[in-house]
Amino acid sequence: MEYTRKMLAEELGCTKQTIATYAKELDLDGHVIRRGQTDYYDEVAASAIASRASGRFARQQEAKADxxxxxxxxxxxxxxSEVDRLRAERDAAEARHEAEIERLQQLLIDERELTGMxxxxxxxxxxKAKEAASRAExxxxxxxxxxxxxxxIExxxxxxxxxxxxTALALPAPSTQGE
Incomplete structure (x- = not known):
């Protein structure tokens, strides 16, 4: 049986370009017949391309069979599960943001106290400087x-x-009592 590039691509879950690339890599020129603008692959080429693509596109093929x-x-x-994961991330981010807000508020309070002190x-x-200046004056x-x-006096x-x-120096008067 002959397979077109499109048929192989649909069955393997890949693009037509991928089929052409695999055919070129596997050197399947002898197993490919070109009629007009369409390439036809024989069963040998189809199985070789399928085995080459099996590792990469296996999950896609399994999903199609489900x-x-x-x-x-x-x-x-x-x-x-993705929604749950995103909710958990959001909750964690909210918790981090709330903790950061509390930390910044505490820093602001500390800064205000320090500024006041x-x-x-x-x-x-x-x-004290005014008092010292007054005393010096x-x-x-x-x-x-x-x-x-x-x-x-001089x-x-x-x-x-x-x-x-x-009088000038405000000295006490001499005492008149004798000793």
Whole structure:
């Protein structure tokens, strides 16, 4: 019996080009007859091509031999398992996203607490710096007052120096009690 390329392709579950490629690989030129534009393969060529394609297209041939109801049942089970797998992936992704959201929220809370602590520390440091500047300003003013008083005392006559020193430098009055 003679087989066309189309007949072999349908029976094996592959394309006509695959049949032509296998015929060329197996060097079956002596078993192929060309009439017009159609190639006819004899039984030797057909069995050689079928054995060459058996490993690759075996599952497709088995599926064609199955009952359509069994095939539909198999497909239904496949799609159900695929849906279950996709649901599990979605649930896992949702769990990962929720965990990531919680982690980021905790980081935000920690960052806000740290910012608050840093702000209060900076305010304390600024207050301390203002106090130190105020003390330094007071000390500078007092030192300036003392320098001025010393300058006045130095130019005053010696008999007025003691009273000027007590007044200008706010020294205590000499005690009148004798020891």
């Amino acid at each position: 009952d359509p109801a069994d095939l539909l049942q198999t497909m239904l089970e496949h799609y159900k 840093m702000r209060s520390q900076l305010m304390d440091e600024a207050r 007071k000390a500078e003013a007092e030192a300036s007052r003392y320098r001025h008083a010393l300058a006045v 130019v005053a006559p010696f008999w007025k120096r003691a009273s000027l020193a007590r």
